[in-house]
Amino acid sequence: MWFDSWADVLRVLIVGTVSYATLVGVLRLSGKRTLGQLNAFDFIITVALGSTLATILLSSDVAYAEGLAALALLVGLQWVVAWVSARWPKARGVVTAKPVALVVDGELQRDELRRNRLTESEVFQAVRGTGSGDLSSVAAVVLETNGKLSVISGSTRGSGSALEGVSGYPGRAR
Numbered sequence: 001m002w003f004d005s006w007a008d009v010l011r012v013l014i015v016g017t018v019s020y021a022t023l024v025g026v027l028r029l030s031g032k033r034t035l036g037q038l039n040a041f042d043f044i045i046t047v048a049l050g051s052t053l054a055t056i057l058l059s060s061d062v063a064y065a066e067g068l069a070a071l072a073l074l075v076g077l078q079w080v081v082a083w084v085s086a087r088w089p090k091a092r093g094v095v096t097a098k099p100v101a102l103v104v105d106g107e108l109q110r111d112e113l114r115r116n117r118l119t120e121s122e123v124f125q126a127v128r129g130t131g132s133g134d135l136s137s138v139a140a141v142v143l144e145t146n147g148k149l150s151v152i153s154g155s156t157r158g159s160g161s162a163l164e165g166v167s168g169y170p171g172r173a174r
Contacts, residue, residue, distance in 0.1 A: 103141035
């Protein structure tokens, strides 16, 4: 099946252009959070938006209005969850993971590495990426809610206030 009809190709071109413009508009209206650093919920929404756009483009069984409603629903749900989680910390814990300390004052937290399915070499790579070659100069390596590894050197830790709420990090400044 290489070609069905010019009408089908024209439909994909027209609906695709309008759907793409609509998605861009909806995403701009929904705010930066929708396209920010991805946690698990944001990733699910991103995949769902892509799948919905593909369905609108390729399925003649889905009317443009239905596709628009689906896109608006997904973005609206993402906005509601982000709004609720920003106002109620307990709700945030349902949709996002808590940041976890993988290194504390130069010491690997091997239990946390195992619990989060990470290897020592992944932590070492993150530390090397900051230009440091020695764990003893690292105050903390944090596995963030979006899966990134943040490295805080001992010389830049300061009061440690940015480490507040990080699971496994023992309090503020030392």
